[in-house]
Amino acid sequence: MRLDDSRVLITGASSGIGAATAHAMAGAHARLVLAGRDRARLDAVAAGTGGRVVAADVACGTAALAAEAGAVDVLVACAGVGWAGPVTAMTEAAIDELLAVNLAAPVHLTRLLLPGMIERGHGHIVFVSSIAGVVGVPGEAVYSATKAGLTAFAEALRAETPVGVSVVFPGVVDTPFFERRGAPYARRRPVPIPAARVARAIVRAVERERAEVYVPGWLELPARLKGAAPGAFRRLAGLLA
Ligand SMILES: NC(=O)c1ccc[n+]([C@@H]2O[C@H](COP(=O)([O-])OP(=O)(O)OC[C@H]3O[C@@H](n4cnc5c(N)ncnc54)[C@H](OP(=O)(O)O)[C@@H]3O)[C@@H](O)[C@H]2O)c1
Structure with a gap:
């Protein structure tokens, strides 16, 4: 799919991977709608990329965001929050926030934006998942x-x-994600990769219509091992833990 002149909505555009994706998409001459909660940080990204800013908390619904975004050719669903610790230590509110921001919001935005993409015969959706x-x-x-x-x-x-x-x-990416979840990344390996590397992979995924992309690419190996031999994968993961 060609990105030049395509209208691209990026959620989570105020920080980290989303902000880097805004720059990469601007480099591909896309027209941007930058979404997030923090208007000042969104404005700062927009100053470098162009595009329109829509401030919205996706945990509180996505209909207003979709309406303000208008016709969208490409959705990059990147907004996300983390939480570290045992599930039994989580509050109901913390669980609900993760489900709302990371899963429900991308599903709802898809429901709202997909009909327009199908009607125009021009569309692509990118979900920013995680090796986790x-x-x-x-x-x-x-x-x-x-x-x-x-x-x-x-x-x-x-x-x-x-x-x-x-x-x-993505694997481990150097963004404020860990600080924000309240538990810094503490392992020595894998070394966090720059957000710009994930952003380039997102742009390529759209341009080349790639179904699944691992960043860095070697992460596909543990993913394949888990799929093909889950028992062996669990034993290996236990040894490395
Ligand atoms: N960093 C990593 O190692 C890593 C690895 C794998 C996958 N990921 C995924 O990559 C995505 C981007 O993460 P990041 O590393 O770039 O983290 P980040 O720098 O913390 O950025 C998170 C983005 O999500 C937005 N967001 C969070 N809650 C929101 C809400 N309720 N409503 C609207 N926007 C909200 C934030 O907007 P505001 O700042 O405006 O609140 C921010 O723009 C996430 O989905 C994350 O799960 C990250």
């Missing part, structure tokens, strides 16, 4: 579930719509 949604990360059970939900949703969607659907699975 493929392998299931201990201490991130609900987060992993929300990201796995996106993969299953995308798989079904691909079969029921003519519109392109991509799922991008």
